[in-house]
Every structure is written in structure tokens, then in C-alpha cells.
Amino acid sequence: MPRKPARTVAPWVRTRLRTAPGAALAYGLLVLVTAFLTAAVPRAVDAYETEGLWHAVAAAEPRDSALTLSTTVPASLKPEQQRLAFEPVRLRALHERLLPLLPAPLRADPGQSVYGARATKRLAAPEEWLPRPDGVDPEFFLDAPSGLAEHSRLTAGRMPRTTADGGMEAAVTTTTAATLRLKPGAVLHLPGTDGTPEPITVTGVVEPRDATAPYWATDPGLHTPTTEVTKGTEPRTFWVGTLLLAPESAPGMLDALTEPELYWRYAPDVRHLTAEDTDRLSAAVTSASDGPGAVAIREVLGPGGTFATDLDRILAGYAGTRSAIAAVVAVAVFGIGAVAVVVLAMTGGLLVARRHHELALMRSRGASLPGIGVRVLGETATVAVPAAALGLLLALPLTGGAGSRPLPACLGAATVAAVAALMPPLRAVFLHRRPQLHGARDDLVTAKPSARRTIVELTFLALAAAAVVALRRRGTDDSGDYLVSAAPVLVGLIAAFVLVRLYPLPLRWAARPARRLRGAVGFLALARAGRSAASGALPLLALLVALTTAAFGGAVLSGVSDARDRAAYRQTGADAQVAGDPAPTPLPPGVAEKVRGVAGVGEVSPVQVEFGVGVPSGQGTADRGMTVPLLGVEPASYARLAARTGFGAFPAELLKSTGTGGPEHVGNTSRVLPVIASPRVAERIGDKPGEITAAAGRFHVKVVAVRATTPALPDADFLIVNGDDLTNRAATALFVTGGPDGSLDGRGLRAAVAGRTDGAGAGSAAKGTAAGGKSEGAGKAGAAKIRVALREEARAGYADSPMQTGAEGIYQAAIGAGAGFAVLAVLLSLLQSAPERTALLSRLRTMGVTRRQGRRLLALEALPQALLAAGGGALVGWATIALLAPGVDLLRLALGVAPDELSALGSSLRADVWSLGVPAAGVVVLTGAVAGVQAWWVARRGSVKELRAGDAR
Numbered sequence: 001m002p003r004k005p006a007r008t009v010a011p012w013v014r015t016r017l018r019t020a021p022g023a024a025l026a027y028g029l030l031v032l033v034t035a036f037l038t039a040a041v042p043r044a045v046d047a048y049e050t051e052g053l054w055h056a057v058a059a060a061e062p063r064d065s066a067l068t069l070s071t072t073v074p075a076s077l078k079p080e081q082q083r084l085a086f087e088p089v090r091l092r093a094l095h096e097r098l099l100p101l102l103p104a105p106l107r108a109d110p111g112q113s114v115y116g117a118r119a120t121k122r123l124a125a126p127e128e129w130l131p132r133p134d135g136v137d138p139e140f141f142l143d144a145p146s147g148l149a150e151h152s153r154l155t156a157g158r159m160p161r162t163t164a165d166g167g168m169e170a171a172v173t174t175t176t177a178a179t180l181r182l183k184p185g186a187v188l189h190l191p192g193t194d195g196t197p198e199p200i201t202v203t204g205v206v207e208p209r210d211a212t213a214p215y216w217a218t219d220p221g222l223h224t225p226t227t228e229v230t231k232g233t234e235p236r237t238f239w240v241g242t243l244l245l246a247p248e249s250a251p252g253m254l255d256a257l258t259e260p261e262l263y264w265r266y267a268p269d270v271r272h273l274t275a276e277d278t279d280r281l282s283a284a285v286t287s288a289s290d291g292p293g294a295v296a297i298r299e300v301l302g303p304g305g306t307f308a309t310d311l312d313r314i315l316a317g318y319a320g321t322r323s324a325i326a327a328v329v330a331v332a333v334f335g336i337g338a339v340a341v342v343v344l345a346m347t348g349g350l351l352v353a354r355r356h357h358e359l360a361l362m363r364s365r366g367a368s369l370p371g372i373g374v375r376v377l378g379e380t381a382t383v384a385v386p387a388a389a390l391g392l393l394l395a396l397p398l399t400g401g402a403g404s405r406p407l408p409a410c411l412g413a414a415t416v417a418a419v420a421a422l423m424p425p426l427r428a429v430f431l432h433r434r435p436q437l438h439g440a441r442d443d444l445v446t447a448k449p450s451a452r453r454t455i456v457e458l459t460f461l462a463l464a465a466a467a468v469v470a471l472r473r474r475g476t477d478d479s480g481d482y483l484v485s486a487a488p489v490l491v492g493l494i495a496a497f498v499l500v501r502l503y504p505l506p507l508r509w510a511a512r513p514a515r516r517l518r519g520a521v522g523f524l525a526l527a528r529a530g531r532s533a534a535s536g537a538l539p540l541l542a543l544l545v546a547l548t549t550a551a552f553g554g555a556v557l558s559g560v561s562d563a564r565d566r567a568a569y570r571q572t573g574a575d576a577q578v579a580g581d582p583a584p585t586p587l588p589p590g591v592a593e594k595v596r597g598v599a600g601v602g603e604v605s606p607v608q609v610e611f612g613v614g615v616p617s618g619q620g621t622a623d624r625g626m627t628v629p630l631l632g633v634e635p636a637s638y639a640r641l642a643a644r645t646g647f648g649a650f651p652a653e654l655l656k657s658t659g660t661g662g663p664e665h666v667g668n669t670s671r672v673l674p675v676i677a678s679p680r681v682a683e684r685i686g687d688k689p690g691e692i693t694a695a696a697g698r699f700h701v702k703v704v705a706v707r708a709t710t711p712a713l714p715d716a717d718f719l720i721v722n723g724d725d726l727t728n729r730a731a732t733a734l735f736v737t738g739g740p741d742g743s744l745d746g747r748g749l750r751a752a753v754a755g756r757t758d759g760a761g762a763g764s765a766a767k768g769t770a771a772g773g774k775s776e777g778a779g780k781a782g783a784a785k786i787r788v789a790l791r792e793e794a795r796a797g798y799a800d801s802p803m804q805t806g807a808e809g810i811y812q813a814a815i816g817a818g819a820g821f822a823v824l825a826v827l828l829s830l831l832q833s834a835p836e837r838t839a840l841l842s843r844l845r846t847m848g849v850t851r852r853q854g855r856r857l858l859a860l861e862a863l864p865q866a867l868l869a870a871g872g873g874a875l876v877g878w879a880t881i882a883l884l885a886p887g888v889d890l891l892r893l894a895l896g897v898a899p900d901e902l903s904a905l906g907s908s909l910r911a912d913v914w915s916l917g918v919p920a921a922g923v924v925v926l927t928g929a930v931a932g933v934q935a936w937w938v939a940r941r942g943s944v945k946e947l948r949a950g951d952a953r
Helices: 009-019 021-059 079-085 088-101 174-180 247-255 275-290 292-301 311-354 356-364 369-398 406-431 451-474 487-502 504-514 521-530 534-572 591-596 635-645 679-685 746-753 760-770 791-797 802-832 834-846 851-887 891-895 900-905 913-941
Strands: 067-071 108-119 139-145 152-157 168-173 187-191 197-208 226-229 237-245 260-268 306-308 576-581 603-614 627-633 672-677 690-694 697-706 719-722 733-737 785-790
Touching: 009 021, 009 369, 021 275, 021 311, 021 369, 021 406, 021 802, 067 292, 079 247, 088 108, 088 247, 088 260, 088 292, 108 247, 139 187, 139 247, 168 174, 168 247, 174 197, 174 237, 197 237, 237 247, 247 260, 275 292, 275 306, 275 311, 292 306, 311 356, 311 369, 311 406, 311 487, 311 534, 311 802, 311 891, 356 369, 356 406, 369 406, 451 487, 487 534, 487 851, 534 785, 534 791, 534 802, 534 851, 534 891, 534 913, 576 746, 591 603, 591 733, 591 746, 603 635, 603 690, 627 635, 635 733, 672 679, 679 697, 746 785, 785 791, 802 851, 802 891, 802 913, 834 851, 834 913, 851 913
Parallel strands: 139 237, 168 197, 627 719, 672 697
Antiparallel strands: 067 260, 067 306, 108 139, 108 260, 152 197, 168 237, 187 197, 226 237, 576 733, 576 785, 603 627, 603 733, 672 719, 690 697
16 A cells, blocks of 8 residues: 655644744734734825825815806807807706816816806996995996805895896895895996996895805805905005896896806815826816817817816825825835834844754755755744734724725735745755854854955945935935935944944953953953854844934924924914004003913013015115015013024114103104114115104114014014114014913913903004104004914914825834834844853853842843944934935925925924934833843743753853
């Protein structure tokens, strides 16, 4: 009877897993966590990029994102045909034909889309009872939108309709009615085409159900009147409003001088799209504007049909922000990926090292390298593949969101499974490619790097140098430039090579004097540290890359925070600003005292702002005129404010008072006041005193310092003078400084200034006029409004995009994952040499070494490598930040789509003490703690089990 072939693979794998279930479980858990992170990151990126696209379109002004199609009716048509073109039935039919013509993936939101007829020319109403601020007749647009009843609520009268005699009726919104004194029954007479007035009767008042919805917000004039100014030498203000006609009354527009047009306004719907559809969406907008889509639209609307939208500009801004943020995020992804690969390699190396003698025995008895590799592969694949699959299955439902693609997550998990499964067999094959002598030493101190290793290190050095140079020159604009994204990892890799080469030198230097010490613990610890395996470069590499990634992530978050702080300070000038509205209206008396009494207020700096002050020229009368704001400040508090905000700090002594302020010095025009000026103003005034005539007083100024910015007006030219030297004092703004952390009780601050509207601004304005000057900030008599702006609210407005918050979350996860992998690298490094240290300590205990000496020995043995990793990691992290800072612009990540006026703020990496020092210190503390625990455990177990006869350790 033939014998069955022996089964070898399955029993071998099962036997090995049963022999060391703890190691297999730990390896599987590591693979699971790594696969989860690898699958979760691309899903999180897809999710926040998709939500960023939705947010970019939703946050844009509806008038910019709307897809507007319009056409005019040819004047060559007969009047009956022209009126037929305005009929609601025909407009509805064209609406249904135009919707399918929007190129895919463009899609309209039917609920917020509107069509109808509107006037392109406004008409003046002569009714005497209408409000006229400067004696000019108010003007009205005519609009006949569809769906008015569905998007509004009737508050008075009735909805407009077409009368039997063909007269026009209109409705107005509640805001229009209140502002222009309109009510049901009012009749407006607008100019007609035949020269006779065309009457329009207001039949109802409606209130928009949602004034911010695209239906109303696309044209805010539909619901809110605006003011405009006439052209000419004497500008005068007049009102402009809108009359909402019934759709059936649209043909009546032809009887008025309105030059009407037909329109179809579609609100874009992008909720069905993902970030990957951005290019297709941009191409569709281009096609509808000037392409095949435009041709199809003109076939329906005629030659005069047009398509207008700013959606392409919105998409371009989103794409730029997405690319800039993706490039910065790629740096973190590369760092964490590199650390994960190194830790997996370390874990696989630990598994192979524990079986070194077993595999060496198999090799000496004739086992082939492929056979050894297949056996080890079977063991690791049995653990790694299910663990990676489980990590993927956990990542898919727990992470991601709209737009998250499963394919990148699957590829990431598959990569982790492949690395985890292949790393141990490849290492085993490499180490046992030739028979090894029993007990051969591989000391770090005595090891000599081979020529092959030198070539590899020089190659990586060249790559790192190229990556750093490329990043400093080109920046992170190209998110697909992987060499630039890998720059921190390459720098950490080179640092690991350098430190491994330099590490033996201090050990040799320290070992010589240690020989002369009375105790043996110090010398023995240094000797043991020098006899660590030369393969210890792998743990060091993991620690350096992990610490560098954590430091880089902390620098990114610190740079983002700094940019937002500066942008918020630029907007408010302080932790809070209390100002008259409209600015610069003088504040009522007592406001400063009220503000100082609010909890959390540290200091209040009053500032008097006057715009439009003429600046004298030291270059002669031929020079063109120049006007700038004049700032009257309290030098001590304002100097502290400037130093705190970083906008134009100066010593308060520069603005020392001359003692010539107050109403009693109104006629003293010879006095010379020291001023701080912006560069352009200082250049214009020159070195000699120049005369200033303003509502605040008449005096001469001499420039004593030049500053580019100042907290009250960070983006404008200015003159700063001591407020006590002004003859007419009236603070127009209070710059409030909070506690040490800048926190303020915004609600309490607003409550304190609420109701302070006693009309003091009028009195201050009168004083300014009496002084012979004209103050732009001196408002008309009446109640003064007070506006409170908080820095924290302004700061929060710069971080409302899902892409910003998502990218910051990725970096926070990168810091956490980097710290976690660093801890794991320390534990694996110590675990790999734990059996040898345990055996050594047991032997030394039999020779009289006390428990205290044993703890000191293990701690001192591990201390050199821990200090090397911690100090090197902190140093490399700092050096990486310093090298890469000029090429990394965090402005888009910090502020979203960066406006041009904010580009001067800049935003670069800044070394963060916490992200540099805490992980490095944690490595040292953890190493010492593990050494102490191991010494305690050995003392507790005793030495008998460790001193077995024939043990080769």
C-alpha cells in the first residue's frame, strides 16, 4: 500500500503559532492597528476634501455661484410676439428644456431655482411721500419671479395678479415696505414707453421665508433696498428698491422704460459630487460658458442667449486650497508611513531573532533558503493577512464619509499585509544566506561599515539634499512631488546613519575613565552598551523618524495657530475692539469705564481715529496731495498693545506729551508734536516739521519714528500722535486686552456697552467743525451705535472650512501616531535584548550584585541609546523645521482660500517646544521605566530558572 506524502506546511505553521501564541497575537495586533491607520487616512482625506468642495460652493455668495441664463426679446418682433415671449407658460417650457442642457455633472437645485422676467433699467418714482435723503427720487427695478408664494409669507394685503384692464400689480418685502413707506394700496407711477406714466399698484407685503437662501440671496435687492449716489460734482444719495410683479404681469414691462430681459437662474447642487469630480465640474462650467454647452443653450434661447456664473472662480480657489493643503498633509502621511514600515520591520526582525538558533540549525542541516523563507512566510502570512483584513473592515465603517473611496483604503491595507508578511522571511533569508558561527559577535563599537552600506548612505544623503533644496525652492505647491513630501523622512534617515556612525566614539571615550572607577557598574554598563548589535540602527531610525514627524506636525500646528492669531489681530487690533458704528463715530462718555469693569479685561487703550487728514509735503507745492488717518493714542497702553500684537511695537517715550493739549490751546498753531508715521507718510513729511489741520486740532508734526504697521490700522498709512496733545479729544475706538491667554467674556462685554447710545457723537462732531477742520468720522446728530469685535470670533472664522479642520486632524493624528510608534520602537528595542539582559543580571546576582546595583546597571546600559535617540530626535526635528520652513507656506491651511490682502502675513513652520521636548523626554523616561521594571521582575523571579546548564545565552 503506497504511503501518503507527509504534510509539512500546515502542521509546521500550526505548531509554531501554538508554541508562541503571545508573539503571534502581538504581531497581529500591530498589523491590525497599522492597517487601520493606513486605510483610514485616505478615507479621511477624501471625506474632508469632498466636504470642502460642498462648503466652498455653499459658503460662496449665491450671486457668484448661481448659473444664470438670460436673453432679450428682439425689438424687430411684432408687439404681440414680444408679449408672447414673456408669458409664464413659455418661460416654464424653456425652463424644462434648459435644465437637461446643463453639462454633466452640473446639476441644479429645483427648490432654489427661479425664472422670470426682470428690468435691466431702474425707473424713478415721482411720488412725494417716498423718502428722499438728498432730494432725489427713489428708483425701482421690476421683477416677475416664479415661485414667489412658495418662498415668502404674506404679511399684509394680497398677492399681485393681472387685472382685467391689463394693469400691473406688485408686492414688496417687509424691509422694502418699511424703508420706502410702502403699503397695500400705494400706487407708483413709472415712466412709460409712450411718455405717459405707467401705474403700478402695491397689493401686498411679503416676508421671505429664508432671506439667505439662493432664491433671495442671489439678488439681495429683491428683498432689501440699497442706497446709491448720483454722479457729478455734488453726489447725492437716493434709494433703490424692487417691485415684485406677478408672472402674468411680466408682458406689462414692455410698456415701461425698463428694457426687460428673460432669465433662468439655477442654484448649483454639488452634494452628489466628490472632490475627484472637481475637474469634471470645472470642465462643465467652461463648456456652458464657451463651449458645446453654450452652443446648445443658444439653440434654445436664440443668438442673444448668455450664460454667466462665477462658479469657475470658486472651483479654482477650492482647487488651489486643496492642492496646497494636500501637499502639506502628504509630508505627515509620508512620515507616519515610514515609521510604520520601520516598526513592522523591527517587529519582524524580533520574531526572526528569537528563532535565530533554530533557523541556523536548520540551515546547517541542509535546509534551503527558499524552504526557510516559505516556512516563515506561512507563519507570518497566517497572522498578517487576517489582521490587515480586519483592520480594513474596521476602517471602512468607522472612518471616512461622503466621497470616501474604498480602493485607496484597500490598497493601503494590502500594502501593510504584504510588508508584514514578507519582512520576516526576507530578513531570515538574508541573515542565513550563509552558515554562521555560534556566538559570533556583532558589536556596534567594533563593527566596520561595508562599502555597500557607505554607497547606500551616500545615495540617501544625495536624495535628502535634493529634497530639501527642491522644497526650499519650489515649496509644497505640487502635491504630487513625492520627493519633496519625503524630505523630513529623508533628513531623519540621514541623521540616523550619521548618529550610528558617531555613536561608538563617545562610548569609547567614556569607557576609558570608567575602568578606573572603584565600582564595576559604570564600566560594565558602558561595555554592555558598546556590545549592542550593529543592527541597532533600525530602532534608532524608527525613533528619529517618529520624533521628526511629531516635531514637524507640532511645527505645522504652531505655524497655523500663529497665522490665525496674526490674521485675527489684524482684523480686530486687539483681543476685542469697541468702536462707534459707522466708524469712526466718537464713543459716548462712560463707555471706557464700563469696559474696564468687565471681568477678564486687563487693559483698555482708547484711540481717536480721524480719516482724511491732509499730510504736508516737504517736497514742494508741486507734489500731489495725500490724506491719511490720524490716530490719537494713549502712548503707554498703545505701546503695550503694539508689542503684544506684533504690529509696529515702539517705546512709549517717543510720544511724550508736550503739555499743549485740550481746548485751551485751540489757537496755538505753532506747537510741534512728535508723531510715529508709516514709511510713505514719513518720506512725504521729511525731516522738518509739517503743519496738520484736522478736526482734532491744528498743529505741526515731526516724525520721531517709522513703523510699517500699527494695531488700529494694520493695512493703511497713518500718523500716530499722543491723544493728550489734541485740542479736540473724542475716542472713537477702545482696544481691549484680555488676560494672559487673551480670553474675554464677549457676552459680558457686549452687555456692558449695550444701550450706550446717548448721541455724544454729535457734540464731538460739532467741536471738530468749530475748530476749523472736517472730520470724516463725525457723524450726524443722533444716537451712536457701538460695535464690539472679538478676536476669538474673528479667529474662528479663519478655520471653518472642512478641509482645514480635516487637515489639522490628520496632523494631530500624525503626532499621536508618531509618539505611539516611537514608544513601540523603544519597547521592541528593549524587548529584543531583554532575554540577554535577564540572563546577565541573574548571573551577576549570584556574584553578589545587589538589587539596587542591578537596576542601575540596566538603566545605565539603556541610557546611552535613549539619550542618543532623544537628543538626536529633538535636534533633527529642529534642524528639519529650520531647513524646510522657507519652503512651506501654511497660509491656505491656516486661513482657507488666502485673500491677497492677507498674503503679507505669511505663515511658516515654527519649532514647538512641546512637540520637540515631550516626545524626546518620554523616550528617556520610558527606557528608564522599562529597565527598572525588568530589574524588579528578575529579582522577583529569582536566578535559578535563568542559569540552566547548556544555555547558550
